[in-house]
Amino acid sequence: MSVFEMKLPDVGEGVAEAELVEWLVAVGDTVTPDTVIAEVLTDKATVEVSAPVDGEVVALHGEPGDVLAVGSDLIGIETSADPDEIEALIDDEADAAAPAVVPDDDDDDGGGGDPTEEMEQPVASSDTVSADQVTAAPAVRARASSLDLDLATIDGTGPDGRITHADLDRRLTQSSRRASARLAHTSATRTLDSAPDESHSTPVRGVRRRIAERLSTAWSEIPHITYVDDVDVTELERLRATLNDDADDTRLTILPFLARALVIALHEQPAINAHYDGESETLTTFDAVHLGIATQTDDGLRVPVVRHAEGRDVWDLATQIGRVSSAARDGSATRDELTGSTITITSLGALGGIATTPIINPPEVSIIGVNKMETRPVWLNGSFQPRQVFNLSSSFDHRMVDGWDAATFVQRIKALLETPALLFVG
Template structure:
């Protein structure tokens, strides 16, 4: 029978450390080793995993609380009683792997044993839990003077980001690793010419590190490392030294951004390059809200220039600079500025194409009977232009009711879908100044003749440049018809924040097998583009088939 057990903080090196992120809430179902909270010491960011699977009954900490080894993080209703006994021990056994980075920093044993005659010593990786982890940042270069406990490089495991400090003061003579290398315990990461044999000893560390601030190449890092001797008094039972305060943009210029593994994973899911995100947390730390805010801004602004002339589109997609060519060298030219509408629509189309994973489903509708009825309707209403588009609007409304996922919008985080209960249809209208998309509202409540009248009015407003912002907002689904021009198929671009658009090409008379013989039928090509994050291929095919059936039998439009 399931019982409630405590999830405890594992061995984190002796000092209390702050909670910087709560990754679960009451009622959440967690798996064994799923991260519960993120802690941050002076030298490492570490995630504390669940020691067993179960359901969160109570969270005992909040962001900003400081916790020690053995502190209760949460109460978890375990899936089974079999794990009850090791519940308190599991976090120490399984989650302690990332923690040794801060604890091991003061004096890695291999460094002492590898001293050479000229005082150059090897700096080795301390105990990091057994598995090889990648180097994500090199924080020094050859020739730098470093102080004892100054960070040399940053490693990132699945559960923690940790910095490896210098075990003694000196000058970096050689770096043995580069960004991307994977290292394990005892791997040599650098050769440092020690300032003296007494440098590794704790009593001599303070005077040895004192001259370092005068070195122009690394003043900020020496300053950050200065409080290191005070931590010894903490181990002896004295008051805890506050966390070192630093500006990440100064300490780590042009390096891997300051963010936890969880935030990095979140950014990867959204396709965001975290180097472009400004952190608002302590020391410039990038938080989850910073990533979401960056995406929201990118969606609002579309493509934007970044350093070096590249273009950042949406989630950090860096494109090559636009080619600059002097076309006059090849012949006579004429320059013509784009219209305001072309500039606006061009930016929107570029954003939509770059950020929405498009797929286009093609189909055909037999509109032989529909076309005959349309012509008859036009003859009876000579003062009204009844176009094929009014039938397409009615068919689309019926399809949206049948498949509500098409009448939706995805939010900027990509995690929530808004389903709409109204049916406003956008109609792409070609004008001399460019493409505009006015919206016909509540198309489900209007008959064919009402739609024909409104379509005529709104098209005239578009050509006369009298459309307002309200005329072009609130659309659920768009139709782009090239039937009056030609073509057999095309790929229309989804009009964000909608999730689908219908492209209509020119109808053609084709021989169609009716079961006994080939008969001439008027076939209308349909091109349905959709956002593959929201709609899968099977659903799109069903939507297109349903739409074709609606247009193939006009009686269905009355249902």
């Protein structure tokens, strides 16, 4: 028997380090090459790392939240395997497909990457199933662990029995009915004078820490200029209602029309569909429009990408926006679906307020923000008329985009949305 010291592997895209998110094994556990031992977080993805050999875990190097260098010690496994066989096995795995990932592109930096489908552990065929054997995304596993829920006791309603966040919610709802009576009784026996002052400190780790780091960097390094203008979408709403009445499956929201307007405006101002590298002082413009759709998920903000928006009509855009947003929310999106955006749309929907100041998703140079739609009195043809209006709040990297160009860009989008027939010309 000998102890094999497994190193943190190169998890792709040339990253030099990764954050240890969670250990999925403990000292004394028996592992096989099918055992997922840990989850680590890079700039691009949460990556599941598997053991390379059979054996017993004798050492764990690092605590959740630690940032480890690629090539540093990760885990010690006592094994009877021959050292030469171990090295050969590791070489074979390095030549195989990339490890399973669930991308965490909270505010994606626009970098490229090979598409990598999420790989999952198969559900055991026996009657006894452990939490490690059920099918669930890392985000779902992490949430279940934080809620002290045993995944093996939960029925998955997702594809192939996959456990989703909705399944966790369902279990919590069932449990809360029993807990609510106890909570009501406890609350009734407390008084304001006897209630203790309580606070809870939680380490900021994983996706939330990555979001905090990226937003801080974007805000401190990019001089933002935010331009806000209102858009009368009364005619667009009439057209949208008509198209939806005639539609079979796809339902059109405002977003695909905005995406189409964005494509047309970018064709006229291509320098806004760009990445800026401050270190090399290089602006890279793109012919293709890879549209990021900022999406709120249980794990924070993600930016799934609709690729080649310039080649899609509003129905196709609607389908793709719905598809990638759903994939981001349920944790099934691939790395390729959450990287490589060239410009981003962000929307708070009904919570959109009057105006926002969206933070740019670096290295992009612009972000388009949609605020909530409301009926406003608008002076039109000599009288006030009720019109459906929302504001666009759009931020630009002022190093690369002048105020005049930003205003021209937003005004063009406004004109296209207010005369929606123009969206279907050409």
